[in-house]
Amino acid sequence: MTAENPATTSNNPIRSWLKDIFLDWDRTQMVICFLLVLFLALTPLFISSTYYLGIIILATIYAFIGISWNIVAGFTGQLLIAHIIFLAIGAYTTIVLFNTYSISPWVGILIAGVVSGLCGVVVAFITLRYGLKVDYFALFTIALMVALRTLFLKWDYVGGAVGMWFSLTDPSFDKMIFANKAPYLYIALSLVVIGLLVQYRIYRSKMGKYFLAIREDDDAASALGVNTSRYKMLAVVIGAAMAGIGGGFYMMYVTFIEPPQVFNLGLNIEIVMAGPIIGGLGSLAGPIVGALLNKPFAEIMRGALAEGRSGNSLIVYGSFLILTIMFMPRGVTGVLHTIYRRILNRLNPRNLGDS
Amino acid sequence: MSPEIFFQIIVNGLFTGGIYSLVAVGLTLIYGVMIIVNFAHGEFLMLGIYVAFWAWTLADMDPYIVIPFAFAMIFGLGALVQRGLVQRVLDAHPLNQIILLVGVSILLIGLVQFFFSAEPKAIHVPYETAVISAFGLRFAIARLVAFFASMAISFCLYLFLHYTRTGKAIRAVSQSRDAARLMGINVNFIYYLTFGIGAAITAVAGVLLAPNHRMIPTMGQGYSVIAFVVVVLGTMGNFIGAFLGGLIIGVVEAFAGFYLGGDVKIIASMMIFILILLFRPAGLFGRKRT
Numbered sequence: 168m169t170a171e172n173p174a175t176t177s178n179n180p181i182r183s184w185l186k187d188i189f190l191d192w193d194r195t196q197m198v199i200c201f202l203l204v205l206f207l208a209l210t211p212l213f214i215s216s217t218y219y220l221g222i223i224i225l226a227t228i229y230a231f232i233g234i235s236w237n238i239v240a241g242f243t244g245q246l247l248i249a250h251i252i253f254l255a256i257g258a259y260t261t262i263v264l265f266n267t268y269s270i271s272p273w274v275g276i277l278i279a280g281v282v283s284g285l286c287g288v289v290v291a292f293i294t295l296r297y298g299l300k301v302d303y304f305a306l307f308t309i310a311l312m313v314a315l316r317t318l319f320l321k322w323d324y325v326g327g328a329v330g331m332w333f334s335l336t337d338p339s340f341d342k343m344i345f346a347n348k349a350p351y352l353y354i355a356l357s358l359v360v361i362g363l364l365v366q367y368r369i370y371r372s373k374m375g376k377y378f379l380a381i382r383e384d385d386d387a388a389s390a391l392g393v394n395t396s397r398y399k400m401l402a403v404v405i406g407a408a409m410a411g412i413g414g415g416f417y418m419m420y421v422t423f424i425e426p427p428q429v430f431n432l433g434l435n436i437e438i439v440m441a442g443p444i445i446g447g448l449g450s451l452a453g454p455i456v457g458a459l460l461n462k463p464f465a466e467i468m469r470g471a472l473a474e475g476r477s478g479n480s481l482i483v484y485g486s487f488l489i490l491t492i493m494f495m496p497r498g499v500t501g502v503l504h505t506i507y508r509r510i511l512n513r514l515n516p517r518n519l520g521d522s
Numbered sequence: 523m524s525p526e527i528f529f530q531i532i533v534n535g536l537f538t539g540g541i542y543s544l545v546a547v548g549l550t551l552i553y554g555v556m557i558i559v560n561f562a563h564g565e566f567l568m569l570g571i572y573v574a575f576w577a578w579t580l581a582d583m584d585p586y587i588v589i590p591f592a593f594a595m596i597f598g599l600g601a602l603v604q605r606g607l608v609q610r611v612l613d614a615h616p617l618n619q620i621i622l623l624v625g626v627s628i629l630l631i632g633l634v635q636f637f638f639s640a641e642p643k644a645i646h647v648p649y650e651t652a653v654i655s656a657f658g659l660r661f662a663i664a665r666l667v668a669f670f671a672s673m674a675i676s677f678c679l680y681l682f683l684h685y686t687r688t689g690k691a692i693r694a695v696s697q698s699r700d701a702a703r704l705m706g707i708n709v710n711f712i713y714y715l716t717f718g719i720g721a722a723i724t725a726v727a728g729v730l731l732a733p734n735h736r737m738i739p740t741m742g743q744g745y746s747v748i749a750f751v752v753v754v755l756g757t758m759g760n761f762i763g764a765f766l767g768g769l770i771i772g773v774v775e776a777f778a779g780f781y782l783g784g785d786v787k788i789i790a791s792m793m794i795f796i797l798i799l800l801f802r803p804a805g806l807f808g809r810k811r812t
Contacts, residue, residue, distance in 0.1 A: 240617065246617055246620060248624075297803070299799060299803065301616045302620075306750050313744075314788070317789050318789065321786065478631070478633065480632070481631050482632035483632075485631075488625030489607065492614075492621055493607065493610065
């Protein structure tokens with residue numbers, strides 16, 4: 168942090184490059200994100216326990232799903248509470264393609280993204296066509312989730328109440344089955360990197376500004392000539408497609424899926440909502456910071472309080488959500504932002520302007 | 523379909539619908555006064571039924587004796603949730619309110635699961651499966667009592683809201699928070715009271731279910747969703763609408779259950795919900811939203 172002291176203006180290219188990055192909060196957040204990704208990428212070197220590695224892989228998947236939700240709920244402020252619908256659809260698409268049509272998960276996951284994206288189009292079209300706002304939108308998505316759960320329970324093509332799974336045969340790259348956990352981690356991390364870049368591109372683009380305008384004031388944005396329906400739909404579709412891809416990979420990692428497990432508000436909170444909210448909804452680093460905090464912490468608590476009792480992780484997630492909303496509504500990233508501004512301020516008060 | 527079966531389905535639907543009405547009245551009361559959707563609503567029903575279970579295992583108390591205690595306990599809890607948590611996000615972004623209440627809901631489920639385990643539990647009372655036959659129809663006693671108790675409680679609450687000073691104050695706050703405050707009403711107190719009452723009558727609905735209903739910690743979520751359906755059907759914040767909506771949904775579910783089978787009946791409510799949200803978001807008793 169000392170190298171970017173703006174008081175010493177020089178033509179040193181490295182110094183000006185660092186200033187470019189660290190004087191901009193968005194870029195600083197991206198640096199934080201990539202440091203976290205780097206840290207995760209190195210974990211297999213010093214963690215050999217498959218249990219802990221498993222937690223890290225799940226946290227990484229959660230980070231990616233969290234990014235997808237952050238684009239919808241964080242950027243455009245749409246209360247797509249039951250985002251897990253799209254994850255479930257992606258997971259089911261992948262496993263049906265894999266089991267029934269022997270299509271490699273590598274392709275299947277991409278198709279899952281397309282299918283989920285199309286479902287996103289349908290959901291967005293219905294809700295926008297009838298102008299459902301705020302609470303009603305949230306209720307609609309929950310109702311949809313409950314209806315889909317019952318539908319999937321009765322639908323034999325996707326396994327009905329029995330669920331779907333695949334047997335872990337010999338490790339095979341084509342089938343995305345690996346002998347140890349590290350490859351799963353690297354696939355998940357690649358997804359997170361792509362997710363972070365997509366999120367950043369959107370955030371910095373004109374479209375991203377429209378998204379934020381819609382979040383702040385829907386009607387005002389519309390009055391200023393933003394085609395709000397179009398951008399709301401775009402956000403839902405992007406988020407849904409990413410969640411579908413994430414869901415496909417989640418399926419390949421957990422190997423088993425059944426309707427009550429995925430069309431479930433509890434899992435929805437664990438996978439989709441807790442990360443971005445704790446990390447800071449609407450911020451760039453929020454989803455990954457939050458996912459890396461909440462999943463491991465919930466696991467530790469589960470271990471610490473176990474004694475054969477269940478419900479610990481629910482208590483942890485519930486308290487996390489409540490405490491975050493009560494004491495740091497902008498999440499961990501919000502706190503980091505305050506610290507960041509203080510540091511900048513100490514270095515040079517004039518730089519406070521735009522960050 | 524013979525007339526006996528037809529009327530039997532209607533009776534069964536009304537019995538279920540009575541409970542739905544009570545739960546929905548609680549939800550609509552909270553929404554009407556504070557304009558927040560209580561995403562933790564079903565959990566208060568779940569707490570009610572577990573209070574009954576607790577009293578039964580601890581002191582072999584009959585669920586019907588537990589009603590006043592459950593009412594008092596959950597009233598206190600509801601007022602506390604309002605005072606400690608919801609009060610502070612009343613003016614925040616709706617997303618924050620919803621996340622907070624989802625957090626409360628998850629926490630309550632977690633706590634109940636922690637203390638009572640996730641295994642299904644049931645209370646056993648002598649009249650568990652007792653049935654009265656009349657007019658060629660069969661009435662399960664526990665459900666009959668639950669139905670009439672729900673009706674009575676809703677009716678008392680209606681009288682309370684319309685004919686007491688406190689009740690009128692609650693309605694005044696729901697019409698205009700600021701005007702009520704200017705008239706000298708302690709708005710915050712009304713908020714605690716409203717959330718407490720809304721939670722407590724929902725808990726009573728849970729106790730009424732206790733004699734012949736299995737319980738699991740996550741059962742509240744289903745009732746939350748049903749209550750949303752009912753409240754949207756009967757117009758958000760409308761007392762009579764929620765009451766009638768509950769009965770309507772109960773009967774619709776009973777017919778759907780008869781024709782489509784028990785599990786699929788929820789699809790019928792969901793379809794009604796989705797259709798209403800799409801075509802008449804103001805509900806049956808509301809004016810068109812602008």
